[in-house]
Amino acid sequence: MWSQRRRLTLAGQFLVLQLVVVAFVLAIVGAISVQQSNDSFASERGAQMRSVSEYLANLSVVRAQIRGPVPATSLAPAIDRAVGLSGATEITIADPAGRVLSSSDPRLVGARAELGDSRVREGRAWVGTVETRGHRFVAAHAPIIDDSGTLVGLAVAEEQFPSFWTRLTNAADELVLYLGAGAGLGIAGSWLLARLVRRRTRGLEPREFATLADHREALLHSIREGVVAVGTDERITMINDSARSLLGLGTDVVGRRLDSLGLDQPVVELLTPGADSQDAVVLVGERVVVFNQRSASSRGQGIGAVTTMRDRTDLVSMQGQLSSNLSITDTLRAQTHEFANQLHTISGLVQLGEYDEVTSLVGVLTRRRAAISDAVTRRVSDPAVAALLIAKSSVAAEAGVTLTLTDDSALEALSPHTSADLTTIIGNLVDNAVDACKGGPAPAVVVELSEDADDIVLCVRDDGPGVPAELRDTIFARGFSTKPDVPGGRGIGLPLVRLICTQRGGSVTVGAGDDGDGVGRGAVFTIRLPKEPA
Structure with missing residues (x-):
């Protein structure tokens, strides 16, 4: 029997609960009806008893015989x-002290009358x-007061309250109707x-609700992706541990x-319902975080939006390394193309027998390459940064x-x-500038490098x-690529630059250039990078 009651559906449980409530209410109604019957009896019969007691107290025979x-x-x-x-x-009828002198019940003669909190002895x-x-x-x-105004006795009229069953029976007609x-x-x-609850809960039972809630909590707090639910009033309705960590x-x-x-x-903006990012x-x-949002609705009405977040910082670092490798590849390709053109020119001169021209051309190329290398290496002592600048000159x-x-660079x-972080920053900024x-x-494109006691x-x-x-x-905050049509997926440079600067405790700013006459021209990116990690 107990197991069957435990298996009641949610609708059945609501029905039983409501029936219990109805029974409780009906019991209260019955009690109120009986109490009202009591009050009515006390009011009506109390007035009658007062009339009888006053009538008895005013009888001349009573006043005359009470002292008999x-x-x-x-x-x-x-x-x-x-x-x-x-x-x-x-x-x-009792004397002023309350001792019964005469009564409709002879057994009470000589006993004490129950006066309660009555003030009848004061003449009231x-x-x-x-x-x-x-x-x-x-x-x-x-x-009972004699002709001289002296209290000579007390007239007491009492009627017993009817039993509970009698009172209930007296109110039975109306009470049965109301009940x-x-x-x-x-x-x-x-x-x-019960039917409404069953329809609104799609037939799910309490134990199924509990299971779903437990699974939901376990799922939300165990996945590594951040999940945030926001209502139409732009208030957070749900957030998991990963989202708290990602957003701080x-x-x-x-x-x-x-x-x-x-x-x-x-x-x-990305968390606000309607972004649909x-x-x-x-x-x-x-951290570099990827946001995806979908609108949420119930029965065709919007209730907000759910946004998922993925931490792609490690992936961005890998993409940064890949970007550096691609940049090096582009540099090598540019240098290969340059060297191939020069070799083709030398080959043609040799075939024409213009050996003096070959000698002159080789000398010019050698001096030009030496001048470029010397101009960089005299100012930049770090081999990786110097090599990058020399290679980028060919790409440019x-x-x-x-x-x-x-x-004045030094x-x-x-x-x-x-050195690795600085080459990544220089490579991305130079590529974007070109x-x-x-x-x-x-x-x-002009590059200026300097350093003070702590920063580059x-x-x-x-x-x-x-x-x-x-x-x-915005150019630092949104999107890996502002040029989606660029082959190879380039364009992640500026977010990567900001990420490196932030992680090392540095800064990156962008402003407008100035050609000397006060007129803005081009863009100027300024980086302050601590020499050692913050």
């Missing part, structure tokens, strides 16, 4: 008439309830509620608005762009870790179209 030698006998006729007129259970009539001989009575007390109507409505309402949030964020969490504006990339602190030349290292040899200005009139300062200028002021933060 045998009051129990002489007062009995008046008491009997009062009982007959009122239907009282007991009528008693009183109506109330008293408990005596194990029964409850509605009682009325009236003072029946209440029970019918309660059962009908419970049945409808505490444990008290559920129920708070997005704009109160201290997140960067691009992150807030796909593979949007943002730098969150020192192939694109028709002049790459120049300023005369850089000492660096630690391997700092792409930005090539095709223009006399395109040029890098400045890369170009004479391209520049970066609008409203996009100077």
Whole structure:
């Protein structure tokens, strides 16, 4: 039997619960009805008892005989008439001390009358309830005063409260009607509620809800991807541990608005319902995070959005290394193309027998290569950075762009870790600068390197179209590539540059160039990079 009750459906449990509630309410209604019956009895019969007691107290025979030698006998006729007129259970006449002189119940003569909190001894009539001989009575007390104004006795009229069953029977007609109507409505309402609950819960039972909730919690907090649910009011309704870690949030964020969490504006925009972002990339602190959002709805109505987040910092680092390798490959290809052209020229001169021209050309090429190498190595002592700048000059030349290292540049040899990071930064900034200005009139890129006690300062200028002021933060924060049509997937450079600077405790800024007459020209990227990791 117990196992069957435990197997009740959710709708059945609601029905049973509602029936219990209805039964409880009906019991309260019954109790209230009985109490109302009590109050009505006390009010009606109390007034009647007061009239009888005052009538008895005002009878001249009572005032005259109360001090007689045998009051129990002489007062009995008046008491009997009062009982007959009122239907009282007991009528008693007592002396001022409360001792019964005469009563409708002869056994009470000589006993003490139960006066309760009555003030009849002060000459005031009183109506109330008293408990005596194990029964409850509605009682009325009236003072008996002689012609001289002296209190000579007390007239007491009492009627016993009917039994509970009697009171319930007296109210049976209305009570049965009300209880029946209440029970019918309660059962009908419970049945409808049970059906509604079953339809709204899609037939799932409580144990299935509990299982789903446990699985949901385990799933959300065990996956490595961050998950954030935001309602239409832009308040967080759910967030898992991975999302808190990625966004740097505490444990008290559920129920708070997005704009109160201290997140960067691009992150807030991607979490706001309606963004519907796909593979949007943002730098969150020192991490590169990919955002994907889908709108959530219930029964055709929007209830917010769910955003997933993936930490792609390690992948970006690998892509940065790949980008460096691709840059080196492009450099080697450019140098190979340059050397091939030079060899073809030399071969043609040899075939023509122009040996003096061959000698002159080789000398020019040698001096040019030596001049480029000497111009870099005299200012840059770090081999990796110097080699990169020399190689990039060939790539820039192939694109028709002049790459120049300023005369006041100076850089000492660096630690391997700092050198690797700096070459990645220089390679990406130079590639972006060359792409930005090539095709223009006399395109040029200028690189300036310097260092102070703690930081390396890098400045890369170009004479391209520049970066609008409203996009100077966006180019670092959104998207791996601003040029999706570029073969090889290039364009991750600027987010990678910012990531490296952030991780090392450095900074990167972008501004407009100046051609000397106060007119902005091109873009200027300025990097401050600590020599050792922060």
